[in-house]
Amino acid sequence: MPNEIVLSMKNISKTFPGVRALDHVDFTLRSGEIHALMGENGAGKSTLIKVLTGVEEFESGEIKIEVGSQTIINHSPQEAQEHGISTVYQEVNLCPNLSVAENLFIGREPKRAGLIDWKTMNRKATELLSKLDMNIDVTKALENYSIALQQMIAIARAVDMSAKVLILDEPTSSLDDNEVEKLFRLMRRLKADGVGIIFVTHFLEQVYEVCDKITVLRNGGLVGEYETEKLPRVQLVAKMMGKDFDDLEAIKKVGKTAGKSSEPVIDAKGIGRQGTIKPYDLQIRKGEVIGLSGLLGSGRSELARSLYGADKPDSGELKVSGKTVVLHTPRDAMMAGMAYLPENRKEEGIVADLSVRENLILALQAKRGMFHPIGSKEQEELANKYVKLLQIKTASLDTPVRSLSGGNQQKVILGRWLLTDPDFLILDEPTRGIDVGTKTEIQKLVVQLAKEGVTVMFISSEIEEMIRTCSRMAVLRDREKVSELIEEELDQNHIMKAIAGGGTDE
């Protein structure tokens, strides 16, 4: 039963240098409601959340908690928390070296005689987590658990602070289906308890699965608030993009049979690394787009990293274009014509304080070597070319890359690798946390690159995306390559079966 309003934001405006980030945006949340906040990158979702939680200041407008209450302004996330607004971000914001229990109760530890009461704390932590189907050792450091579990723990912490408003900012982007389902169960329970949940996500399916209402933003402005049932998907996408959406289907299966006859670009025999990926054989031909599929933690990234020399394999033999090579470091791999777009954009991709231009040319510069600096004129030309080619939205080439939206940051990193003119491009979750429009652009680009003769390895958690772009797929399970799927086998059912195991590979 949707009840009274718990949060209302009216006429919120906010300007960043040169950009109108929010333009008179309204947002209303009722108790016991799961409300999706949708929009492309740069639409203003993150800014709205940041304004609400006091990370950023806003220029005009008002925020009210509950009807008729005082207008509030949060100056910090702590203050927002005191007002009953808790947030769980896409990147886990907990302390990895503290125990799970400490993370759950940090800043509000149960005390006895002024000292932390460890026993009570650990007991309470265990109780809290077991309520949410997480039976883990709470005295272990957080970093011992997978990102997915850390995410769940962060949510548990937010929930436990008896929030009236819970903001989930892209919580599902690093969870696998099973975990997403658990999270949804949890969200529905909270909803029944009367918590208002703001759910920011890029996954359309998830929106339709759990959300009651959808608010759409575009370019900092409010498009509208809709009831989920009454808004068909196609229309939602159209509203987000502000135009009739040429459906993702448009790029379909191109170049599926490409490069069948040609020599393998990559020929791996028995490559493996103790503890990360079991020895595997893999042949990839020129112009092929090979997908790596599997559940979270199945060894997809590990396989890619072992090829790239990021984590040096301890067994096996690798041939690149017919020549046996030993890749000690990523630089060796780059010299052999490889490029690797890492899974974790923030930690391993962007160099936040450097400019767009510098971020773009870095890999090429590293490839050329320290004593052959790229002249400023050439840098500008190259950077301009790729900003245009990839349609990177940036104020200028000298803007620090940190001030770009997530999707545009990803494009910068993609551009960085394209600049090195690779023969073999590894893309590890290139579309994670990115809006639908950019996703399509990247998918199209991958297909285009393959046509031009670049060999691509594509890793994604979204099976549909993989089916659309890949010509072949390797499936991994439990850190082992278990099967390969080609052509007619490339459909949801086959892939699901292969991932789940039992039958296909026996």
Added chain:
Amino acid sequence: MNKGKAFIKRLTGYRLFLPLFCLVLVLFSNLIKTPGFFEVTIKNGVLYGYIIDVINRASDLVILAVGMTLVVAASGGTDISVGAVMSVAGAVCCFILSGGQQSVNEFVNPYILGVLAAVLAGILCGCFNGFLVAKLKIQPMVATLILFTAGRGIAQLITKGQITYIRVESYKMLGSSIPGIPIPTPVFVALIVVLLTYVLLKKTTLGLYIQTVGINAKASKLMGIKSSMIIFLSYVFCGLCAGISGLVASSRIYSADANNIGLNLELDAILAVALGGNSLAGGKFSLLGSVIGAYTIQALSTTLYAMGVSPDQIPVYKAIVVVVIVALQSTELKRMVSKLQMNIKSGKKVA
């Protein structure tokens, strides 16, 4: 009016505006107390005056600050051994030139040999620090603490616990002046070090790499930039700078005084980097900022001397001014001030 405002806005938006502003402020504060501060006279063919003193005496620190800037940028840590490394370099040089005697009136070995040995000693110390930090991943503060404490001991060993004097005119030139040139030699040495470093950073990609490694070491690894190598190199370079600085300091007193050469200078060097508006957490840096910072520190010391503050009390005043300067550059303070201004403005409107 608007034009003027825009100009001021552009000026204050310039990255080095605040460090420069602070330096100018310190210098001009003398106009009140010591009107003769900016007077320059010529004695025995050499320029004299407080302002010359600032430029001259700051040279050792400028050289150190250059090396420190790179270490801070690449590793997000500091090299606290530079003062001790200076004394090692001084001791090595004097040992070579004196052939192990306590006091000589002419070189026992060629001068150039002593200089090269001193620079090499600095580089070796830098290699040691770099190895500990970059390869063994020991925290920079702890790693450089080893030479910080052991360095002066090593210097004492070399000089056998004595102060080694090199009473040769040509040895004094590096620290004082060369006949016929009115400007003190250390000024040139500092200038050359700064210029060469600048060219090195620009002509190779070392500057870009150092910043990249300092901001995101993981990303740089995947791009084929070896962060451990870059960090190692920055420590080696810092050792080299300390060696050169040690030579200048030793030449000033034409001796190797293991206990006093470069004493406490490592802290000033770190402070110079910070005063230059550089983050001690590493990443983006401005070499020029650190140089300005170094001159500011010396300007402050000389100003206090000129005002007749007793040497014992100088650290207190210095501390006060440093706090003010650092606060001036703090973005947090700026935010607080602008908020206060807004509150006052809106308060007026309501009234």
